[in-house]
Amino acid sequence: MQAALDTVTSPAVLAFLLGVLAALLRSDVRLPDAVHTALSSYLLLAIGLKGGAGLRQAGVGEVALPVLAAVALGIVTPMLAWVVLRALTRLSPVDRAAVTAHYGSTSLVTFTAAVALLDSRGDAYEPYAATLLAVLEVPGILVGLLLAGGAAAAAGAGRAEAVREVLTGRSIMLLTGGLAIGALATPSSYDTVAPLFVTLFPGVLVLFLLDLGVLAGRRLRDVPAAGPGLVVAAVVIPVVNGSLGVLVGTAVGLSPGGAGLLGVLTGSASYIAAPAAVRLALPQANPAYYLTTSLGVTFPFNLVLGIPLYFALARALG
Amino acid sequence: MQAALDTVTSPAVLAFLLGVLAALLRSDVRLPDAVHTALSSYLLLAIGLKGGAGLRQAGVGEVALPVLAAVALGIVTPMLAWVVLRALTRLSPVDRAAVTAHYGSTSLVTFTAAVALLDSRGDAYEPYAATLLAVLEVPGILVGLLLAGGAAAAAGAGRAEAVREVLTGRSIMLLTGGLAIGALATPSSYDTVAPLFVTLFPGVLVLFLLDLGVLAGRRLRDVPAAGPGLVVAAVVIPVVNGSLGVLVGTAVGLSPGGAGLLGVLTGSASYIAAPAAVRLALPQANPAYYLTTSLGVTFPFNLVLGIPLYFALARALG
């Protein structure tokens, strides 16, 4: 409870709520597109750099098992999402596959907010956690597209292209590039760039969440159209997948902080890479369904309730 | 005198002068529009956060009187501007009302530069001063539009819309939102975002003032067309309103720093919120008049001479 309150009274979450409020009042507080793009590049690089510096310290042996676990979770969690959606909604198979793909992937900003929370509390976590983010970014999208199966057979060409697009997309490129730079850079040279990429990080997150709040707030208008079943699913799926992530993380020996972060990754839904890939590969699917669930419901839920929940579970198990 | 020299040799004012010079040489040193917008969002949020953190410490009792004084000043100062303009210029009633609305509102950047000056000197001021900025942002614009009276009766629909636009506009939203976030955030979480919003603040102000210098410099070309009466008024009004602000601030018990800041607020003219509202509500008014006076004359005057003047007066009275 106190943890949830701490989360809600962080400047980042308050800025997110401000953005939602502004969207509801139709007040224009969005950052310009160019700045939004630049800030997201910054967050990707910064998370990558930090994770890379962590990788340098950890041995391959230490990282291998968690990475394998993340790959397995990347395949299992979208399947669980698929099952939950079939149980709770009447979405067509294509729409269900489209939503599924989002839950297989991850949300950079949810992860980022969770990291900032751990940092501000001084809680420990595996410094290579961002590697798991990079590993989880792609497989779930592929699984989702595969689950679309026959329904999307006609759009086969589109699927290959969508996959290529995700793999060479900005997100993967900057995240893995940042990991490589962080791992290769000498500690002293890393220190010279830390003021920008480490010290300023929580502040930039505030600006970015303000902007995302507006986008999420606009999505709230579509919630009624999505129907109660889908809204419930958008809360159930993160709880199921997030708890599974925490369990598996604890089982493979991660610290409570690290297992919680893995839960945040599996419990979150992509709202950047996945929508673009899904729009290209499954144009028949209605974007209102997957954007509303991932950005309008799951993202705020995780930000406010999911993150403290996964960390509490990780501490209870750890 | 030394204070004026200190002001002029601050990087912020020098950058402003560089921008003016570049505009006169028709050299293009402007920041892109997207970046200008992002920086102004940053300044609004940063000022709001700081003021909000100040509000948390101050009791309601401490804040109530200064806020009431600010509301009163927001109504009286545009009326004084109206009187000065009628005495010194031959502007039509609509043009006069248009200019008046600008002097009722405030200039975020002038305030910001004054705060940066106090901070760099280590001078004290009430930490909730930004609250007064938020309070003063709106009423003056309304009074100005009301003073336009019959002349603008036809544009009645436009007036309501202009008011709505100001109230839900980016400036008010980010400023009051920042105040709320600063007031609600826990001190430890506030500290994590301070590197971006507090430490970098004076540097960002330099970039922003460079950009404003170009805009002000372009306005200088219209000064001859505005006529000597209007230029004189653009210096007299800030001195009158600024001195009144200092007096009232001192009377309600503000520290010399705080009373000086209140003088900066009442003495400054809006060049963002007011022009947009006035353009919509009073399209018959000539923008050359109000932009030249607020941005081309009053803004540089306050930046270089007004700020040290109001602080000197506040110290003399305090």
Place this chain on the structure above:
Amino acid sequence: MQAALDTVTSPAVLAFLLGVLAALLRSDVRLPDAVHTALSSYLLLAIGLKGGAGLRQAGVGEVALPVLAAVALGIVTPMLAWVVLRALTRLSPVDRAAVTAHYGSTSLVTFTAAVALLDSRGDAYEPYAATLLAVLEVPGILVGLLLAGGAAAAAGAGRAEAVREVLTGRSIMLLTGGLAIGALATPSSYDTVAPLFVTLFPGVLVLFLLDLGVLAGRRLRDVPAAGPGLVVAAVVIPVVNGSLGVLVGTAVGLSPGGAGLLGVLTGSASYIAAPAAVRLALPQANPAYYLTTSLGVTFPFNLVLGIPLYFALARALG
């Protein structure tokens, strides 16, 4: 060797290589144009401010000789480039003049990366070094345009305009403006802006080099068309001019760090101011030649090998 390795494993150079790789994979990691422009304005101002603060400390006597040497080098180095190009390539006189103009001018980012390297090592250099950058920015472009001679006689009007464009362009304006601000600002007010302009500098350079890496990577595709002679020239010219810069710098009494920086300046090729001026003044020249050599070959060469080379030479001589 160790120095070269140190350079390559700096986050800045690694980010550059990441950008090149992304360009080869046709992955879009570029920053938006607006942000690219803003970051380059920041770098120009920051370098200027730092150099200006250095100028304040140095007496005119100390600065005069290095400045004169820089002017002489600004005239001689493009002539050497012209000779090398005539010996190694079959470029038409106009194309040769176009390429020449780029080697007379300098590359802000190469200089910046060299300064960041010295800073991270704690090596000393004359604090007014940025003054030499400002001095060297223009003359080489003029010499190059003059060398175009008869070939470009028809475009005479264009030449005058191109020169005017360079002199009042953003680069010169912000660099000299920054120098002035740095020289005039009081030390205490300078300290308030140092967090943005000094502390963050190496980090911003990383973002900027990522972006330049993409641009350079795209240019690599044109390298085959440029022909082997031009590619060889694009390596020979910086070595020749850079070594001459180090020699002259040492001769006029600069420290090894300062002489190395002068070598970086004379050895680097402009890819912002020069291309714009040359495109206007010599439209007959093929941009593929001068952009490929300056941005696609010389820039990466200097970043990775040239900088350590010039510093090694300076230490050997100093």
Place this chain on the structure above:
Amino acid sequence: MRTVPVACLTIVAEAVVEARLLRDLETAGVRGWTVTSGQGRGTSHIDASDWEGANVRIETLLSTTAADRVLAMLSQEYFPRFAVVAWVTPAQVVRGDKFL
């Protein structure tokens, strides 16, 4: 391809009126539009772009009669007050019913 003639109406306006203008277009029955931003010079010398960002360029495909209606609305509400310019070009589209 079989195509159908429609009108393409382009409006360039100072940015400050964008929201109001789009609302008025909607009221006039316009069902779709595309907005880009730009800078401009004209005869009113308001140079709105100096303080309110750029001009907006609104492009909308509609029937000739709807175009006429919008031009009448602009002539009465916008041309006398704001820095606004508008013109109509003939255009051919495939899905006529989408725009008429």
Place this chain on the structure above:
Amino acid sequence: MRTVPVACLTIVAEAVVEARLLRDLETAGVRGWTVTSGQGRGTSHIDASDWEGANVRIETLLSTTAADRVLAMLSQEYFPRFAVVAWVTPAQVVRGDKFL
């Protein structure tokens, strides 16, 4: 000046299809284009601009037959699936061979 008639085809599309669309235009023989970015409203209410940046506005000069070919391609591959709008305007150019 002697001018030659060509077709000016304008396509507005949700940004996510930009790369694919330009590739398809190239395949259809289009030799040049200009892309600007914008926001828009239409009937599909996808509001793609909310999460993938803006719409793109692609303008290309080409022969009437090439324009026809591209419209046919759009009708089959894009109109049923994506938020895409296209129209053709008559235009006059000086260097006809550059575009035909």
Place this chain on the structure above:
Amino acid sequence: MRTVPVACLTIVAEAVVEARLLRDLETAGVRGWTVTSGQGRGTSHIDASDWEGANVRIETLLSTTAADRVLAMLSQEYFPRFAVVAWVTPAQVVRGDKFL
């Protein structure tokens, strides 16, 4: 609405010539224009947008004779040297005297 025919001239050019081009347009008697920025591909493969920001797209309403004059100027001063493309479309405006 009563409308008057004018010419709408669109020029797309590499960004580096923008200032010079606008000056030349003014000299040729053009009284207003709207500039947006964009990216492009053409036959000259200069890819100016790689290093000098984007292309500019200049749109100007003017009389047919003025359009002719500008096209002649472009043919002589710009087409042989720079990456520039221009075309004229017929347009209808309400306030003809503003543009003629």
